[in-house]
Amino acid sequence: MRKNLVIAIDGPSGAGKSTLGRMLARALNLLYLDTGSMYRAVALAVQESSISASDDLGVASLAERVAIDLVGDPDSLHVMLEGRDVTDQLRSDEVTHLSSLVSSIPAVRRAMVARQRELGKRGAVLNGRDIGTVVFPDADVKFFLTAVPQARAERRYHEDRAQDPDANFEETFADMIARDDRDSSRADSPLAVAADAIVVDSTGLTIAEVFQKMMAAISPETANE
Numbered sequence: 001m002r003k004n005l006v007i008a009i010d011g012p013s014g015a016g017k018s019t020l021g022r023m024l025a026r027a028l029n030l031l032y033l034d035t036g037s038m039y040r041a042v043a044l045a046v047q048e049s050s051i052s053a054s055d056d057l058g059v060a061s062l063a064e065r066v067a068i069d070l071v072g073d074p075d076s077l078h079v080m081l082e083g084r085d086v087t088d089q090l091r092s093d094e095v096t097h098l099s100s101l102v103s104s105i106p107a108v109r110r111a112m113v114a115r116q117r118e119l120g121k122r123g124a125v126l127n128g129r130d131i132g133t134v135v136f137p138d139a140d141v142k143f144f145l146t147a148v149p150q151a152r153a154e155r156r157y158h159e160d161r162a163q164d165p166d167a168n169f170e171e172t173f174a175d176m177i178a179r180d181d182r183d184s185s186r187a188d189s190p191l192a193v194a195a196d197a198i199v200v201d202s203t204g205l206t207i208a209e210v211f212q213k214m215m216a217a218i219s220p221e222t223a224n225e
Protein backbone atom coordinates (compact mmCIF):
# COMPACT_ATOMS: atom_id res chain seq x y z
CA MET A 1 0.00 0.00 0.00
CA ARG A 2 1.13 3.53 -0.72
CA LYS A 3 2.64 5.04 2.41
CA ASN A 4 1.29 8.55 2.12
CA LEU A 5 -2.33 7.74 1.37
CA VAL A 6 -4.51 10.54 2.71
CA ILE A 7 -8.18 9.81 3.36
CA ALA A 8 -10.53 12.64 4.29
CA ILE A 9 -13.79 12.06 6.15
CA ASP A 10 -15.97 15.11 6.58
CA GLY A 11 -19.54 15.41 7.69
CA PRO A 12 -21.91 16.66 10.38
CA SER A 13 -21.80 15.40 13.94
CA GLY A 14 -23.13 11.95 14.76
CA ALA A 15 -22.70 10.56 11.24
CA GLY A 16 -20.17 7.96 12.39
CA LYS A 17 -16.94 9.68 11.30
CA SER A 18 -14.93 8.66 14.37
CA THR A 19 -15.97 5.02 14.37
CA LEU A 20 -15.41 4.63 10.64
CA GLY A 21 -12.23 6.70 10.65
CA ARG A 22 -10.74 4.45 13.30
CA MET A 23 -11.77 1.30 11.45
CA LEU A 24 -10.30 2.53 8.16
CA ALA A 25 -7.06 3.66 9.78
CA ARG A 26 -6.67 0.28 11.44
CA ALA A 27 -7.49 -1.66 8.26
CA LEU A 28 -5.09 0.43 6.15
CA ASN A 29 -2.43 0.77 8.82
CA LEU A 30 -2.57 4.55 8.69
CA LEU A 31 -2.38 7.23 11.31
CA TYR A 32 -5.79 8.37 12.55
CA LEU A 33 -6.31 12.08 13.19
CA ASP A 34 -9.52 13.20 14.79
CA THR A 35 -9.24 16.91 14.03
CA GLY A 36 -12.35 17.75 16.06
CA SER A 37 -10.48 16.70 19.18
CA MET A 38 -7.88 19.38 18.41
CA TYR A 39 -10.56 22.09 18.39
CA ARG A 40 -11.97 20.54 21.56
CA ALA A 41 -8.54 20.74 23.19
CA VAL A 42 -8.34 24.44 22.29
CA ALA A 43 -11.83 24.87 23.80
CA LEU A 44 -10.70 23.19 27.03
CA ALA A 45 -7.60 25.39 27.15
CA VAL A 46 -9.86 28.45 26.80
CA GLN A 47 -12.20 27.16 29.50
CA GLU A 48 -9.27 26.65 31.88
CA SER A 49 -7.83 30.09 31.15
CA SER A 50 -9.10 33.53 31.98
CA ILE A 51 -9.66 34.27 28.29
CA SER A 52 -13.22 34.87 27.14
CA ALA A 53 -14.44 32.78 24.19
CA SER A 54 -15.51 35.99 22.50
CA ASP A 55 -11.97 37.40 22.64
CA ASP A 56 -10.89 36.24 19.17
CA LEU A 57 -7.35 37.56 19.48
CA GLY A 58 -6.82 36.04 22.91
CA VAL A 59 -8.24 32.67 21.86
CA ALA A 60 -6.16 32.68 18.66
CA SER A 61 -2.96 33.46 20.48
CA LEU A 62 -3.69 30.67 22.96
CA ALA A 63 -4.38 28.24 20.07
CA GLU A 64 -1.09 29.19 18.44
CA ARG A 65 1.03 28.50 21.49
CA VAL A 66 -0.71 25.65 23.27
CA ALA A 67 0.82 22.16 22.85
CA ILE A 68 -1.73 19.63 21.54
CA ASP A 69 -0.71 16.07 20.75
CA LEU A 70 -2.69 13.07 19.60
CA VAL A 71 -1.00 9.91 20.82
CA GLY A 72 -1.72 6.20 20.69
CA ASP A 73 -3.28 3.94 18.09
CA PRO A 74 -6.65 4.53 16.39
CA ASP A 75 -8.54 2.53 19.02
CA SER A 76 -7.14 4.34 22.00
CA LEU A 77 -6.33 7.79 20.81
CA HIS A 78 -5.36 10.08 23.66
CA VAL A 79 -5.39 13.84 23.46
CA MET A 80 -2.63 15.60 25.31
CA LEU A 81 -2.84 19.28 26.23
CA GLU A 82 0.46 20.70 27.46
CA GLY A 83 1.57 17.13 28.19
CA ARG A 84 -1.58 16.33 30.22
CA ASP A 85 -3.98 13.59 29.10
CA VAL A 86 -7.30 15.44 28.69
CA THR A 87 -9.15 12.81 26.61
CA ASP A 88 -11.88 12.34 29.22
CA GLN A 89 -12.56 16.06 29.52
CA LEU A 90 -13.26 16.77 25.87
CA ARG A 91 -16.84 15.48 25.58
CA SER A 92 -18.60 17.65 28.14
CA ASP A 93 -21.48 19.82 26.89
CA GLU A 94 -19.51 22.94 27.66
CA VAL A 95 -16.40 21.89 25.73
CA THR A 96 -18.58 20.67 22.85
CA HIS A 97 -20.33 24.02 22.64
CA LEU A 98 -17.12 26.01 23.06
CA SER A 99 -15.32 23.95 20.39
CA SER A 100 -17.87 25.05 17.82
CA LEU A 101 -17.32 28.70 18.82
CA VAL A 102 -13.51 28.64 18.82
CA SER A 103 -13.40 26.73 15.53
CA SER A 104 -15.12 29.63 13.79
CA ILE A 105 -12.16 31.96 14.52
CA PRO A 106 -9.99 32.10 11.35
CA ALA A 107 -6.65 32.37 13.19
CA VAL A 108 -7.53 29.34 15.32
CA ARG A 109 -8.28 27.40 12.15
CA ARG A 110 -5.01 28.46 10.54
CA ALA A 111 -3.05 27.23 13.54
CA MET A 112 -4.87 23.87 13.60
CA VAL A 113 -4.78 23.35 9.83
CA ALA A 114 -0.99 23.86 9.78
CA ARG A 115 -0.60 21.20 12.45
CA GLN A 116 -2.99 18.83 10.71
CA ARG A 117 -1.09 19.12 7.42
CA GLU A 118 2.20 18.45 9.15
CA LEU A 119 0.84 15.46 11.07
CA GLY A 120 -1.03 13.97 8.10
CA LYS A 121 1.39 14.48 5.24
CA ARG A 122 2.99 11.05 5.56
CA GLY A 123 -0.40 9.38 5.27
CA ALA A 124 -3.45 9.41 7.50
CA VAL A 125 -7.17 9.08 7.85
CA LEU A 126 -8.39 12.48 9.00
CA ASN A 127 -11.88 13.30 10.09
CA GLY A 128 -13.38 16.74 10.51
CA ARG A 129 -15.40 19.34 8.64
CA ASP A 130 -12.92 20.85 6.17
CA ILE A 131 -10.43 18.07 5.47
CA GLY A 132 -11.36 17.49 1.82
CA THR A 133 -12.08 21.16 1.11
CA VAL A 134 -9.23 22.96 2.92
CA VAL A 135 -6.75 20.82 4.86
CA PHE A 136 -6.00 18.24 2.16
CA PRO A 137 -7.76 19.34 -1.04
CA ASP A 138 -5.61 16.74 -2.87
CA ALA A 139 -6.56 13.87 -0.55
CA ASP A 140 -6.54 10.51 -2.33
CA VAL A 141 -10.09 9.68 -1.29
CA LYS A 142 -12.64 12.08 0.17
CA PHE A 143 -15.77 10.99 1.94
CA PHE A 144 -18.69 13.07 3.09
CA LEU A 145 -20.36 10.90 5.69
CA THR A 146 -23.86 11.88 6.67
CA ALA A 147 -27.18 10.54 7.98
CA VAL A 148 -30.62 12.00 8.63
CA PRO A 149 -30.69 14.27 11.73
CA GLN A 150 -32.86 11.85 13.75
CA ALA A 151 -30.34 9.02 13.27
CA ARG A 152 -27.38 11.27 14.09
CA ALA A 153 -29.04 12.63 17.21
CA GLU A 154 -29.88 9.10 18.37
CA ARG A 155 -26.22 8.14 18.13
CA ARG A 156 -25.20 11.26 20.06
CA TYR A 157 -27.88 10.60 22.66
CA HIS A 158 -26.60 7.07 23.28
CA GLU A 159 -23.10 8.48 23.79
CA ASP A 160 -24.43 11.20 26.11
CA ARG A 161 -26.46 8.67 28.10
CA ALA A 162 -23.34 6.60 28.75
CA GLN A 163 -21.89 9.61 30.59
CA ASP A 164 -25.03 11.17 32.00
CA PRO A 165 -28.11 9.05 32.81
CA ASP A 166 -30.25 12.22 32.81
CA ALA A 167 -29.39 13.11 29.23
CA ASN A 168 -32.42 14.29 27.31
CA PHE A 169 -33.01 13.38 23.66
CA GLU A 170 -34.72 16.68 22.73
CA GLU A 171 -31.82 18.65 24.16
CA THR A 172 -29.25 16.51 22.36
CA PHE A 173 -31.18 16.94 19.14
CA ALA A 174 -31.49 20.73 19.50
CA ASP A 175 -27.81 21.16 20.48
CA MET A 176 -26.68 19.06 17.55
CA ILE A 177 -28.77 21.01 15.03
CA ALA A 178 -27.56 24.36 16.42
CA ARG A 179 -23.92 23.24 16.29
CA ASP A 180 -24.21 21.84 12.77
CA ASP A 181 -25.85 25.07 11.63
CA ARG A 182 -23.00 27.09 13.11
CA ASP A 183 -20.34 24.76 11.64
CA SER A 184 -22.01 24.94 8.20
CA SER A 185 -22.67 28.67 8.09
CA ARG A 186 -19.42 30.17 9.44
CA ALA A 187 -17.47 32.27 6.97
CA ASP A 188 -14.15 30.40 7.24
CA SER A 189 -14.03 26.78 6.04
CA PRO A 190 -17.63 25.83 6.73
CA LEU A 191 -18.73 22.24 6.67
CA ALA A 192 -19.29 21.58 2.97
CA VAL A 193 -19.24 18.69 0.53
CA ALA A 194 -16.05 18.79 -1.57
CA ALA A 195 -16.81 18.65 -5.30
CA ASP A 196 -14.99 15.33 -5.62
CA ALA A 197 -16.21 13.76 -2.37
CA ILE A 198 -18.01 10.45 -2.23
CA VAL A 199 -21.20 11.03 -0.26
CA VAL A 200 -22.06 8.13 2.02
CA ASP A 201 -25.41 8.22 3.82
CA SER A 202 -25.19 5.91 6.82
CA THR A 203 -28.91 6.14 7.69
CA GLY A 204 -30.25 2.64 8.25
CA LEU A 205 -26.93 0.97 7.51
CA THR A 206 -24.84 -1.02 9.98
CA ILE A 207 -21.30 0.12 10.70
CA ALA A 208 -20.04 -2.96 8.86
CA GLU A 209 -22.05 -2.01 5.76
CA VAL A 210 -20.71 1.56 5.75
CA PHE A 211 -17.19 0.25 6.26
CA GLN A 212 -17.59 -2.08 3.25
CA LYS A 213 -18.76 0.80 1.06
CA MET A 214 -15.85 2.99 2.10
CA MET A 215 -13.25 0.25 1.67
CA ALA A 216 -14.63 -0.51 -1.78
CA ALA A 217 -14.14 3.13 -2.75
CA ILE A 218 -10.60 3.18 -1.37
CA SER A 219 -9.33 -0.08 -2.82
CA PRO A 220 -8.78 1.18 -6.42
CA GLU A 221 -6.51 3.86 -4.92
CA THR A 222 -4.46 1.35 -2.95
CA ALA A 223 -4.33 -1.05 -5.91
CA ASN A 224 -2.78 1.67 -8.09
CA GLU A 225 0.49 1.43 -6.26
Ligand code: DC
Pocket: 013, 035, 036, 037, 039, 040, 096, 099, 100, 101, 103, 104, 127, 128, 129, 130, 131, 179, 183
Ligand atom coordinates in the same frame (compact mmCIF):
# COMPACT_ATOMS: atom_id res chain seq x y z
O1 DC B 1 -16.01 16.44 15.33
P1 DC B 1 -16.24 17.11 16.68
O2 DC B 1 -17.68 17.12 17.10
O3 DC B 1 -15.36 16.55 17.74
O4 DC B 1 -15.80 18.64 16.44
C1 DC B 1 -15.85 19.60 17.46
C2 DC B 1 -16.09 20.97 16.83
O5 DC B 1 -14.95 21.37 16.07
C3 DC B 1 -17.29 21.03 15.88
O6 DC B 1 -18.26 21.94 16.37
C4 DC B 1 -16.78 21.52 14.58
C5 DC B 1 -15.34 21.84 14.80
N1 DC B 1 -14.46 21.25 13.78
C6 DC B 1 -14.11 22.05 12.73
O7 DC B 1 -14.57 23.19 12.63
N2 DC B 1 -13.25 21.58 11.79
C7 DC B 1 -12.76 20.33 11.87
N3 DC B 1 -11.90 19.90 10.94
C8 DC B 1 -13.14 19.49 12.94
C9 DC B 1 -14.02 19.98 13.88
